[in-house]
Amino acid sequence: xxxxxxxxxxxGHLEEGYREKYGSAWVTYSNRNWDPxxxxxxxxxxxxxLVYAAELGFDGVCVNEHHQTAYSMMPSPNVIASAxxxxxxxxxxxILGNAIPLRNDPLRVAEEVAMLDNMSGGRIISGFIRGIGxxxxxxxxxxxxxxxxxxxxxxxxxxxxxxxxxxAWEGKxxxxxxxxxxxxxxxxxxxxxxxxxxxxxxxxIAAAERGYTYVQVFTPMxxxxxxxxxxxxxxxxxxxxxxxxxxxxxxxxYAAGSDAQAEDEFWPHMDMYxxxxxxxxxxxxxxxxxxxxxTLEAVLELRGNMALERRRFDxxxxxxxxxVGSVDTVIGMLEEVHDTLGxxxxxxxxxxxxxxxxxxxxNIRHLATEVFPKIRDRRSARDRDMxxxx
Amino acid sequence: xxxxDAEAAGSVVVRSAGSGPxxxxxxxxxxSGSTPGLDVLASTSTVxxxxxxxxxxxxxxxxxxxxMDLACAVKGALRTRGLSGAPVVGQSxxxxxAAELAAMAPVERLVLVDSFGLRIVGxxxxxMFDMPRExxxxxxxxxxxxxxxxxxxxxxxxxxxxxxxxxxNPYLCDLSLPNRxxxxxxxxxxxxxxxxxxxxxxxxxLFAELIPGARQVVIPDAxxxxxxxxxxxxxxxxxEFLEVKEGVR
Numbered sequence: 002x003x004x005x006x007x008x009x010x011x012x013g014h015l016e017e018g019y020r021e022k023y024g025s026a027w028v029t030y031s032n033r034n035w036d037p038x039x040x041x042x043x044x045x046x047x048x049x050x051l052v053y054a055a056e057l058g059f060d061g062v063c064v065n066e067h068h069q070t071a072y073s074m075m076p077s078p079n080v081i082a083s084a085x086x087x088x089x090x091x092x093x094x095x096i097l098g099n100a101i102p103l104r105n106d107p108l109r110v111a112e113e114v115a116m117l118d119n120m121s122g123g124r125i126i127s128g129f130i131r132g133i134g135x136x137x138x139x140x141x142x143x144x145x146x147x148x149x150x151x152x153x154x155x156x157x158x159x160x161x162x163x164x165x166x167x168x169a170w171e172g173k174x175x176x177x178x179x180x181x182x183x184x185x186x187x188x189x190x191x192x193x194x195x196x197x198x199x200x201x202x203x204x205x206i207a208a209a210e211r212g213y214t215y216v217q218v219f220t221p222m223x224x225x226x227x228x229x230x231x232x233x234x235x236x237x238x239x240x241x242x243x244x245x246x247x248x249x250x251x252x253x254x255y256a257a258g259s260d261a262q263a264e265d266e267f268w269p270h271m272d273m274y275x276x277x278x279x280x281x282x283x284x285x286x287x288x289x290x291x292x293x294x295x296t297l298e299a300v301l302e303l304r305g306n307m308a309l310e311r312r313r314f315d316x317x318x319x320x321x322x323x324x325v326g327s328v329d330t331v332i333g334m335l336e337e338v339h340d341t342l343g344x345x346x347x348x349x350x351x352x353x354x355x356x357x358x359x360x361x362x363x364n365i366r367h368l369a370t371e372v373f374p375k376i377r378d379r380r381s382a383r384d385r386d387m388x389x390x391x
Numbered sequence: 392x393x394x395x396d397a398e399a400a401g402s403v404v405v406r407s408a409g410s411g412p413x414x415x416x417x418x419x420x421x422x423s424g425s426t427p428g429l430d431v432l433a434s435t436s437t438v439x440x441x442x443x444x445x446x447x448x449x450x451x452x453x454x455x456x457x458x459m460d461l462a463c464a465v466k467g468a469l470r471t472r473g474l475s476g477a478p479v480v481g482q483s484x485x486x487x488x489a490a491e492l493a494a495m496a497p498v499e500r501l502v503l504v505d506s507f508g509l510r511i512v513g514x515x516x517x518x519m520f521d522m523p524r525e526x527x528x529x530x531x532x533x534x535x536x537x538x539x540x541x542x543x544x545x546x547x548x549x550x551x552x553x554x555x556x557x558x559x560n561p562y563l564c565d566l567s568l569p570n571r572x573x574x575x576x577x578x579x580x581x582x583x584x585x586x587x588x589x590x591x592x593x594x595x596x597l598f599a600e601l602i603p604g605a606r607q608v609v610i611p612d613a614x615x616x617x618x619x620x621x622x623x624x625x626x627x628x629x630x631e632f633l634e635v636k637e638g639v640r
Contacts, residue, residue, distance in 0.1 A: 028521075138521050143559040284523050289555040294545045 002339070004373045005095060005348045006054035006365065007063040007251065010047045010081070011278055012071040013270075013355030014039060025281045027070040027135040034071065043074065046358045048081070052088045053362055054351060057369035061093030061126065063348060065197075066100045068132075069139040072278045079113040086121040094121060097197045097216060097348075098128020101158070102150035103140045107175060108182060110154070111161040115186045123187040128195040128216070129155055135285045145290035148203075150174050162191040195249065200228040209235035209244065216249040216348065221320035222338055225250065229342055245384065249346035250338060253323035253353060256367035260326040267325050268314050270354030275312040278354065328371045335376055343383030347376075400467025402452055404442035405474075409433030412635050415474055417441045417465065417492075419483025419505075419616060420550035421531060422540045428618025431626035436635035439474060441465055443488065445553035448546040458484075458508070458557055458565065462491035478633050483507060483589070483615060484554045487568070493579075494571040501579045502629055505587050505615050509597050510564040518562065519589060520555050527551065533586050533614035563590065572601040579605040580632040584613030584620060 015026060016034050023030040051062040064081045067073035075081050078096045085094050094117070099110050118125040131151050137144040153172050157180070160168070166181030186192055196208040197216035208215040209232045217225045229248055236244035253271065257263035287297050317323040324334045335347070349368060352361045380388075408425065414436045416429060423442040425433070432438055443461050445451035455461060465488060469475050478500040481489025486506025493501045519527055528538045542548040558564070579602045583595035592609055599607040608628050613620035 141560040143556065145556040145559070282523065284521065289520055289524075289552050294548060294552050298545050 002344075002377055002379065003060040003346050004368070004377065005061040005063050005093070005346065006051055006059045006368075007065075007097070007348050007350045008047055008051055008352055009065070009067075009072065009274075009350065010043070010074045011274070011354060012040065012043065012074055013273060013278070015071060015273075015277060020277075020280075025135075025285060026072055026278050027281055028138045028285060030069075030071060032069075040074065046361075047074070047352070048084050048088070050352060050358065050361050050365065051085055054365045054369065055085075055089040055092035057365060058373070059092060059365075059369060061095050062089065063095040063097050065097045065128075066130070066132070068100075068103070068136050070135070070278075079110075079117060082117050082125070083120070086117055086124065089124075091124075093124050093126050095126035095195065096128055097126075097195060098130045100130050100132030100136060101154035102147045103132045103136055103142055104154065107154035107157050108161060108177065108180065111158040111182045112184075114158075114192065115162065115182060115184050118187040118192050119184050121187070123192075125186075125188070125192045126195055126214075127192040128197050129158075130197055133281075133286065134288045134291045135281055137288050137291060138285060143290070144288045146174065147291060159191065159194075162186050197249075197251070200224070202231060205231050206235040208232065208247075209241065210239040212236075212239075212241050212247065214247040214249055214346065216251050216346070218251045219253075219322055221322055222341055223320070225342055229344070245343045245381070246345045248342070248344035249348055250342055250344045251348040252321065252338070252350065253317075253325070254331060254335070254349035254351065254368060254372075255323070255325045255364050256328050256331040256372055257363070258327065260330050263325045263327065263330075264314060266360055267353070267356070270352075270356040271314065271317065271323060271325070272312075273354030275317065328367055331367075331372050332375050335372065336379070339376065339379065340382035343381040400464045400471070402444040402449070403464050403468035404447060405468060405472060406440045406442070407437055408440070409435075409437050411436040412633070413437050413439060413474055413477040414633060414635060415439045415441060415469060415477050415479045415498075417443070417479065417481040417485030417489045419485050420446070420554040421483075421528070421538065421616065422547070423447055423550060424539060426539050426616070426618040427622035428625035428629075431622055432630060432635070435630060436633070439469075439472070439477070441468070441485070443485070443553065445556065446550045448549040451553060451556060456557075458487045459491045459495075461488045461557070462495060465492055466496050478502070480504065480629060480633075481506060482618065484550075484558065484563075487558075487563075487565070490568065490572060490575075493575055493577045498577055500633055501575070501577045502582060502632060503579065503598055504582045504617065504625075504629075505584055505590055506581075506594070506598060507558060507563040507590060508565060508568045509594050509601075510561065510566065511591075511593055511597065514591065514593065516562065516591070517588060520559060524548065524551070530588050531615045533584065533612060533620045537619045539619055569601050572598070573603070575602050577602075580629070581605055581607040582617065582625070582628055583607065583609050584615055584617045585609050585611045586613060587615045589615040 064078040066078045068076045082094050114127050161182040167179040170177040195214040198204040233244040255267040423446050479489045479498045480502040482504040484507050486503040487508035532538045540547050581595050581598045583592045595607045599605045610617045610624050617625040
């Protein structure tokens, strides 16, 4: 198993009454609330935290992309990845991922990721995402075009990385007379491509068929079982063996001296993440045509109105979306998740909300020195069963 | 390989009602069905109500990417029905399509009702795509009880999703439309609800200014859809202009 540290890098200082005034911390939450002194210090803190995780032996560090929101200070994940590349030696730097449909010039993504791959000597993992609904309001990109833009940009970037240029690209959304990206990637034929998602079958199957690693983001364990099985089936159907090697689980992981201490220290920040920073009204999370209106109805029926439900500690931990407790509790829960799901990549969010640097680093230390050494070499129950059957 | 949809015209649905001279109506996004104002109009004319591709809930054909493409499909559909050149009334998003149609194929007369298509730089507008779906009809109708549908079922708001496809950004407009409006050679009436909160009445004057010889009529106590808010006034104004009012033609 490989273990990664993920950071959302929030600006966790929300204006009093922001929900009534702006509806959420996204799109229209005014940037007059940006404080450069605080922001500067947070960037230093957050980058230090990921570098610390790499120093203590995490296999990789992960960043992602969100726009015009206090939820994240990483509108360009590649900029943060560049800082991480410069300060780490052997850890992978995973960009999970670039929201390629939001770019009007996907060759910029091909160039930036290829630069990072060369600068790091081949340590880049290149995730691609559509971007969440709110970002289609922020960037003026038509959500109706989102899927087609994603795939056309994906195909273009992969071709730009792997085929000799120059060549012409004649597409629906992107057109180039001369595609000839310098530099080409360090890794051959290209950096590993990962697809992070909340479980849309289209994305799961597409990742499986292409042999891409699939990352299930912040989802109850039992729902994830179905998604991972779908990935396995589609992989085997496509003639790609060992699908478990390309499955990644992404959740919140926080360890402290005792269960009670962990909950006391971390719940205020989980609460800020799940009940404040992440919250979006339905029309922001699912703008018209981001998915079909029929699909949206089915999703809302299945998941309830996420905008209204307040998330609770026992519910989030019970579902194993968050794993919080003493070192032993965390080890036990991670073993359970690993046995139930069977995956190769464990992606742990080591910080949420406004968690301070001392506590974040203590969490990283617990995970790197006490938790991961116990579970890193284990085989999942699923893996053992399969070996026995064979 | 040419990458357009030759079947687009076949995906346009036209429903005809009433008797008398032909009037083609391209409705807005709230419903592809009739409205009280159109019912009154159908008492003295044959109303051919156009349902644009995608507005009935089926997928928009891949080759249709703009209101101009829609107008092209409507042009073909009208030709196969012997309605080329008939007077056209376009409401809301349908007004934008009707204006594009008139620019590519001469029509006898053109009526633009609370039409999308233009932008007045610096004039603030509510973003009807950035609000809860259930509140959009409150924006459209001066009196929501006059709305012809409650969008209770998903299929009923197909037009809203379709409009978002064509008008997300730039918002509800095409920056090159003024060029085509200036060259229109069609007798045109611009009709507007005085209290339109989707496309403010300032746009009526702009359409009338751009289209040579166009006249404008503003209907009081009406929002974005005067054919529902003020059905009789709407039918009278439009009927008189098209000369399909009783005893006129």
